[in-house]
Amino acid sequence: MPKQKGRVTFKEEFCKGCGLCVSVCPVHILKLKEDALNKKGYNPIGVTEMEKCIACISCALMCPDSVITVEKI
Numbered sequence: 001m002p003k004q005k006g007r008v009t010f011k012e013e014f015c016k017g018c019g020l021c022v023s024v025c026p027v028h029i030l031k032l033k034e035d036a037l038n039k040k041g042y043n044p045i046g047v048t049e050m051e052k053c054i055a056c057i058s059c060a061l062m063c064p065d066s067v068i069t070v071e072k073i
């Protein structure tokens with residue numbers, strides 16, 4: 001059976017750059033944007049290879065600020 005695919009979106013302005021979501025992603029596609037700052041002054045979260053997302057939802061569950069939404073596609 002093919003793995004579930006997912007799409008992640010972020011409310012970047014609420015991200016505090018803590019990196020918790022980065023540490024739990026099993027396919028290692030979450031990365032803080034080192035070249036960007038949000039309005040709070042943090043490097044916000046981003047995704048490198050969206051096509052590898054397996055929609056496990058770990059990142060959304062881990063985020064203390066509900067920044068991440070995961071859709072199954």
Ligand code: SF4
Pocket residue numbers: 006008024025026027028029030052053054055056057058059060070
């Ligand atoms: S849903 Fe899972 S695979 Fe997709 S970005 Fe979040 S932690 Fe990674």
Ligand code: SF4
Pocket residue numbers: 014015016017018019020021022044045062063064065066067068
């Ligand atoms: S866990 Fe939430 S606040 Fe922390 S880096 Fe990830 S998206 Fe940003």
